[in-house]
Amino acid sequence: KKMLYNILRYIVIVTVKIFFNSIYTKNLDQLPKSGALIIAPNHPSTFLDPLVISVWLDRPIYFLTNGGAFSSPFKKWLYTKLFMIPIYRQQDSKEGIDSANQNEQAFDNCYDMLAQGKVIIIFPEGTSENERRLRKIKTGLARIALGAEAKYDFKLNVKIACVGINYTNPRKFQSKLFVNFTKPILATDYQEKYKNDSREAVKEMTSLISEKLESLIVITPDEKADKLVRKIEILYSNRLQKNLNLSSDQTEQIFTIGQYISDAVKYYQEKNNQRVVDLDDKIEKYFLLLKKEKIRDKTVLKIADKKQVIRKLLKYIPQLLIILPLYIYGLIHNYLPFILPGIVAKKATPYAVFRGPINLVTGIFTFVSFYLIYCTIFFLFTKNILLTIIYFISLPISGYLTFYYWNYLLRVFESIRLFFIFEKGQNTYELRKMRDNIIEELEKIKEEYLNS
Template identity: 35%
Template sequence: MLYAILKMIYRLGLRVFFRRLEVRNRHLIPDQGPLLVVSNHPNTFMDPIVTASLLRQPVFFIAKSTVFGSGFQNWMLRQMHLIPIHRREDNPDQPVSNEEAFTASFRALRQGKTLLIFPEGNSYNQRRLRKVKTGTARIALGAEAAAAATLGVRILPVGLNYSDPTRFRSDVFVNVGEPIQVAAYASAYEQDGQAAAQALTDTIRQRLESLIIHTPTDEEDALARQVEALYKDQLAAAIPIPAPEHIRDFLLTKAIVRGINYFSQTAPEQVAALKHDIHQYTLQLRRLRLHDALLGKGRSTVLGRSAFGLFLLLLGLPLYLYGLLHNYLPYIIPSRVARAATKEEEWYAPIMLTVGIFSFPLFYALEAWLLWEWLQPPFYKLMLYLLSLPLSGFFALGYWNTLLHTQAHWLLLRLFFRRRNVVEELRKQRQCIIVQLEQARQAYMAQQEGE
């Protein structure tokens, strides 16, 4: 019962927290077990919330033993379907035994249940897959072997791709892969259990890497993000992909990462020169508080958008103040709590989501009660007031983003009139970078066609 209630609450919370939650290949998700769901782990507690929300059936979670504690805490966590597993890094001075966790996992799979495992073990806010541990494969193969390869255990790989894991109203793209039939490894497991477990683990790793943006190093990831910002729109025009926007963006980013990886190995000097040029260009933008997207626009376009943005800001100011007044405290409290509770970025989003689930309803209820006590309006007006609170909150957030965009346009417009030579120099730098990227794309495409 507790699990069902929490799942319903968090599903609603996800719709509010994320601007877009897109799922690719939802039809590949089985609605019954025995099933092991495996995923990358960039965003701590947010990852199981997002993944479990997609499955119709109840999900049982393999969790590190350190989250368990007192008797009541253990009871609560087990009601939430958590199964403890011991990791060597949690208790390096003690022998590790996961016999209880494996036994519980085998039993759950025999009963046709669904387990969720993050085979990397730890959560890191990085766009890459870290080393995949063999525990998932050992659980799946052990359960299948105990049933003489007749249980039908499947492993479902799920890739989680966050646009900005720590930011409210960001995007998440969930990429679901083809299920892996564990019975296909049963005969190999009988001959050499360790080799079969490693082979299945390698398959899991390959499937997950194909479902996420995987950058080998932080340097390559930083360069990939900069190239995305500068070149993705032009790349999309050069390589039209007949797919929804979220899938197209994912495929384009994968192509950019592959290109960077290729040139890092074949032409490191060229990559180093590109990184230097991009660094100098972005440094100038930061100093001038400008955004790259603005530099491709002409002065008349910037002037028109600046005027239109100012008009919208003046028109919407009363509603913005109304939304700000009623939503600022419940909006800011989750962020403050997250930053007070931890210094680890990976925990910010799940803490903000959890606190926000309570802060917004409590403040809305308090505001409605105060209105009732002071004015005693008719019931339908009270309901309209309640409805206006979240709507005005979303409007206030959009208004703030419009304000930032308009401010950026006015900054560029001021440069047009006062320091036009600076704008022209930045545009030359940008064009030089775009030419380098386009030449690299053509060289990469030629190389791919020649193979």
């Protein structure tokens, strides 16, 4: 059981580090290395979140999982081997099945595991949504932590480690990840309160968990505000990084700036909402024009005239031609294992929130399977172990190269489009003017906000 878990964990570690372009952790040293521990993260990306958490703990983690997943003897066997514990929601229970009774058994299992000094991950929001907001924290986690202590006379020293998981885009390959840890909550701090009033103790701990999680993640007021914040991040993050003397290569700063912008948007929504509406309208029109011309904001910012576009093309094209044979080699070997997970994810669910995790998990198996097939065929032809090892090493390297080559190629196409935009003239001037006006407005808002 433990061997299967460890094998899968090492595969997950490699996969997570490949999937994300940049991973940054803060206060990882606060995570206890031994003893009874409940990990309490936010839950923005279904299956991906527990995989991300498992990377940082060098001991098995037990997962509370929706009991509906244990729907067949095989699934029950497999999920048990993967350290999953079924938990049942009343709305998911089948007719004639007592979810409360089943959960009492699940809670007892958790108590005993904590008594053995094990680690359990519980997502206290209960559900997963790909949004930058914290949903209402359920009381189940506090009930398990305090119930375990009460059962063993408050001698377990159970700790609750709140963890903030922040993605730039959990569905996008080579996006950024920031995992934010903090000092654990001690269940024993609630001993007297629990003995006098168990419900009030559970309520207080749940409230503290909510407060800690809010401090560890980027939170936007609502979906519309979140879209505005993301666009302002694209337009204004680099400028803010320079103004605030933040290093551009630190993933944490991306999320610091995101929260800074979100707080400012929330402030002006309450103080002068019409100003937010007008700014949103300007930014929306600018991004619609970018979409129409199929170019990025970064390109509008960096390229000033047609001559600069030509210089860029003269730089790009020879480099692309030199690397073209390696690109073709990588494309032949990596296209199918790369494209299949996306197809599987789209077929498996209509919900975008599930597609990123399904993509990642499926990708583990497609790449491993295809690489093994390629190497088996290669060895059968060559009968040479050393050459087969070299060939195997070349596969992931060529995959990376192919991915970056394709992105480089997209920049060339973008530069060609920009060349013709400069030829037309009008939209170039309009984009520049619109962007300058937006930045000028953001500068005014920033100064007012800092002085408020």
